Amino acid sequence: MTLKTARTASERSRLSRNWLSKTLAGVIGGFGLGIAASGLLACLTPGALDVQNKFQVAMWLVPPVWIGVMSASFMFRTGLRAWIGLGGANALGFAMLALARHFFIR
Amino acid sequence: MRSDVIRVYKTVHTWTGIVAGLALFIAFYAGAVTMFKDTLDEWVTPPSAHAEVFPLVRAPAVMEQTLAAHPAARRQFTLRIEPAGAASLSWREPGKPQRFTATLDAGGKLETHARDASNAASFIDILHMTAGIPGGFDVGMGVMAVVSLLYGLALVSGVIVLLPSLIKDLFALRVGKNLKRMWLDAHNVVGILSLPFHVVMALSVVAFGLSDTIFSVQDRVIYGGTLSATVQAQNPYYAKAPEVPGGSTTLVPPLQIVASVKQHAPEFEPTELIYRAAGAPGATVFVGGDDPRYLARSGGFALLDPVTGRFLNAQFLPGAADGNAWSAATSAFFALHFGSYGGEPIQWGYFFLGLAGAFLFYSGNLLWIESRRKLERGADAPRQRPATYFMAALTIGVTLGCVAGISATLAAGKVLNGRVADLSAWHARIYYVVFLASIAWAFVRGAARGSVELLALTTGATLLVPLASAVGWFFPSTGLWFEPAAAGVDVCALIGAGCFAWMLRATAKRAATGRQDSVWGYSARAR
Numbered sequence: 001m002t003l004k005t006a007r008t009a010s011e012r013s014r015l016s017r018n019w020l021s022k023t024l025a026g027v028i029g030g031f032g033l034g035i036a037a038s039g040l041l042a043c044l045t046p047g048a049l050d051v052q053n054k055f056q057v058a059m060w061l062v063p064p065v066w067i068g069v070m071s072a073s074f075m076f077r078t079g080l081r082a083w084i085g086l087g088g089a090n091a092l093g094f095a096m097l098a099l100a101r102h103f104f105i106r
Numbered sequence: 107m108r109s110d111v112i113r114v115y116k117t118v119h120t121w122t123g124i125v126a127g128l129a130l131f132i133a134f135y136a137g138a139v140t141m142f143k144d145t146l147d148e149w150v151t152p153p154s155a156h157a158e159v160f161p162l163v164r165a166p167a168v169m170e171q172t173l174a175a176h177p178a179a180r181r182q183f184t185l186r187i188e189p190a191g192a193a194s195l196s197w198r199e200p201g202k203p204q205r206f207t208a209t210l211d212a213g214g215k216l217e218t219h220a221r222d223a224s225n226a227a228s229f230i231d232i233l234h235m236t237a238g239i240p241g242g243f244d245v246g247m248g249v250m251a252v253v254s255l256l257y258g259l260a261l262v263s264g265v266i267v268l269l270p271s272l273i274k275d276l277f278a279l280r281v282g283k284n285l286k287r288m289w290l291d292a293h294n295v296v297g298i299l300s301l302p303f304h305v306v307m308a309l310s311v312v313a314f315g316l317s318d319t320i321f322s323v324q325d326r327v328i329y330g331g332t333l334s335a336t337v338q339a340q341n342p343y344y345a346k347a348p349e350v351p352g353g354s355t356t357l358v359p360p361l362q363i364v365a366s367v368k369q370h371a372p373e374f375e376p377t378e379l380i381y382r383a384a385g386a387p388g389a390t391v392f393v394g395g396d397d398p399r400y401l402a403r404s405g406g407f408a409l410l411d412p413v414t415g416r417f418l419n420a421q422f423l424p425g426a427a428d429g430n431a432w433s434a435a436t437s438a439f440f441a442l443h444f445g446s447y448g449g450e451p452i453q454w455g456y457f458f459l460g461l462a463g464a465f466l467f468y469s470g471n472l473l474w475i476e477s478r479r480k481l482e483r484g485a486d487a488p489r490q491r492p493a494t495y496f497m498a499a500l501t502i503g504v505t506l507g508c509v510a511g512i513s514a515t516l517a518a519g520k521v522l523n524g525r526v527a528d529l530s531a532w533h534a535r536i537y538y539v540v541f542l543a544s545i546a547w548a549f550v551r552g553a554a555r556g557s558v559e560l561l562a563l564t565t566g567a568t569l570l571v572p573l574a575s576a577v578g579w580f581f582p583s584t585g586l587w588f589e590p591a592a593a594g595v596d597v598c599a600l601i602g603a604g605c606f607a608w609m610l611r612a613t614a615k616r617a618a619t620g621r622q623d624s625v626w627g628y629s630a631r632a633r
Binding site: 014015016027034035038039042043049050051052053054055056057058059060062063064066067068070071074075094097101 | 117255308312316324337421430
């Protein structure tokens, strides 16, 4: 009986832990993904990097990505998974940015 | 939706809300007031300080004589075109609080005046941008950007928490015995119906406050160090006109500048021309105005060379063919934050959305307090937790202190005009004294008594605004005045004071006869 209630309680709150770790992963990983996304936008859309006001739109893309990723980071089961997941996403994002810069920007 | 998901986002919503809520209340209330910044400016400007207008065709003569007699005006001066066909000229001199204006007398001789007007509207605008956080403008903006990150998290988590019961709860406002239910219903309906507005505000404030940080990181990882050159070259406010060696520095008549802007964008109405470095090589003229049909940045503007009349930057001139899609998107981001589109209906819409936002943050704090309430069991009213007393007093002190402080400092813009040397310092002093004293008062008296007394202060301070105008209307000898063009400020303040008086009555009644197992009852005791 006690074991059962303890288990349902832990199941119900299985996301509500590792707050600090998940939050930090979301803040840092979200900012990184925002920068990578803005870089991909700047490199892959038509026109050079210094087309009038393209840099503005690239900057304005960062806050929505950042806040979106921060919000999603609480869905990771543990803090460690959040770091691994967002770290992997960042590695992928910046690898794509490096490729885009290499092939599309001269 | 899984209950553990709801639970985690409920926690996120609670803590982001409680940390960011009060700063956002100040930003939204002051921002709503700032929607009518020009009208507030008229309200605090005495009739004697209005700049004399002259026909726009005489502007070249006024400009020429002013620049010859006052070298300080060469750095920057403003030619306002209002009403149509008329103009006024003004400039500032370094280290002096007044604005200087110039016109020509009947004999064609230059006449200049120093105008001492209050900057209450600018003070409230800066309060809106920084929430009054000390440490200077950049610190305030930076803090508000971080607050906005939390605000964005609160929006996402709040929607997730509400989703499962959205259809059931959205249009239900259950007014009745269960006060917490009523506040929650009101919080939800305001939050969901104004969600697009809040999303715009949260995202744009992060961009405004942290753009320098984001740019410096982007410069390293995306632009390879070329970004600052791009930003400088595309700056729509500041540029240098191409210099021609030995070329003329004679300004073309302003009418010609207006004509070339109108030719570029026929429906755009220019209202001010700001000249920089007039008479020197590389001079520019910034043309500001409005075309309410466009989502235009600051209503729309362009930068020209005042010697040749050629365009230097027309990316943000609404209706002109120069702007590309990136500029149009950028325009929209700015316009959506400032409500600088659609004319007066949008201005009023943003005003009420701003007030609704202030209500959202206030009600969020109330819900935090109500969720932690200890209910009455038995004869004695239980003592509430210290944290709820603290939060209740802080909420009352900050929100009512902010409202009363803004009213008082605005009224002082009229009452103290011409009576004190440094009016702008007085605006800050009055606001912060009222604001900080209100917080202290709320803690000393407790939330129940404090809310009643501070609502009386807020009502009184807000009444000072129409009162100052009424005294000016009936007794002009007092040095006060009534400005018909800004009568809307008096009417709104009167309506606002009426609302505060109604809240005062309801609050006093609740504190005396409402349930006493609450931080809002008169018998509530801390500790």
